[in-house]
Amino acid sequence: RKSVIRITTGSQALDELLGGGIETLQITEAFGEFRSGKTQIAHTLCVSTQLPVSMHGGNGKVAYIDTEGTFRPDRIVPIAERFGMDASAVLDNIIYARAYTYEHQYNLLLALAAKMSEEPFRLLIVDSVIALFRVDFSGRGELAERQQKLAQMLSRLTKIAEEFNVAVYMTNQVIADPGGGMFISDPKKPAGGHVLAHAATVRLMLRKGKGEQRVCKIFDAPNLPESEAVFQITPGGVAD
Ligand code: ATP
Numbered sequence: 001r002k003s004v005i006r007i008t009t010g011s012q013a014l015d016e017l018l019g020g021g022i023e024t025l026q027i028t029e030a031f032g033e034f035r036s037g038k039t040q041i042a043h044t045l046c047v048s049t050q051l052p053v054s055m056h057g058g059n060g061k062v063a064y065i066d067t068e069g070t071f072r073p074d075r076i077v078p079i080a081e082r083f084g085m086d087a088s089a090v091l092d093n094i095i096y097a098r099a100y101t102y103e104h105q106y107n108l109l110l111a112l113a114a115k116m117s118e119e120p121f122r123l124l125i126v127d128s129v130i131a132l133f134r135v136d137f138s139g140r141g142e143l144a145e146r147q148q149k150l151a152q153m154l155s156r157l158t159k160i161a162e163e164f165n166v167a168v169y170m171t172n173q174v175i176a177d178p179g180g181g182m183f184i185s186d187p188k189k190p191a192g193g194h195v196l197a198h199a200a201t202v203r204l205m206l207r208k209g210k211g212e213q214r215v216c217k218i219f220d221a222p223n224l225p226e227s228e229a230v231f232q233i234t235p236g237g238v239a240d
């Protein structure tokens, strides 16, 4: 039986909210408005995953599927330095792929799974998991098919997490929630409906605070306390 590894986000407050960090064998979803920090968390995890377990890392490689073209290798350098790691070695251990269609995204997952059976990976990032689906199935009558294909992709992510003891970190978009009611000041909800809600083990709702501050709340977990974590986005990545 594989044992769970918890990987630090770079912020102690956020780690505590998560019960120690993002977990292998699970899917962690982050959603929130633009600039809320979803991609910056991904960049920080690219580095922290490579730390030894004794330093709250995962001692493993990272696979990064980018659907929006927002991965920045340059951004990895100061984050690696902040953690006292060699930036070029860290970059060498990030297997990066840009996906252009939902089918391409799925095929990349299959190829990465093959790689994971040969090398020790501890993190798979999909940023964003849903963007290409929203583009490729944008017609009104296409929602049912979109959800079916999305479910297929998510079940593949679950298999990868469990088979290779990998943490999956996926980002999601927010959409207007017409059912949110007139008493909710900012009626937004995560995209992807029930299919996405059921696939994610942990759902993180991010929002902007003052300046570089960000606020994270666990979404839709009735068994967890309604607590929030405040963190910062710094040149060295996510921090307290
Ligand atoms: P989107 O929905 O557009 O993808 P996102 O949630 O992925 O948004 P991020 O790209 O993670 O948002 O966050 C962008 C924010 O991170 C910037 O607005 C800035 O506040 C902060 N940021 C980015 N780079 C740095 C840096 N080098 N130093 C400090 N803060 C930074």
Ligand code: MG
Residues within 6 Å of the ligand: 038, 039, 040, 070, 127
């Ligand atoms: Mg982003």
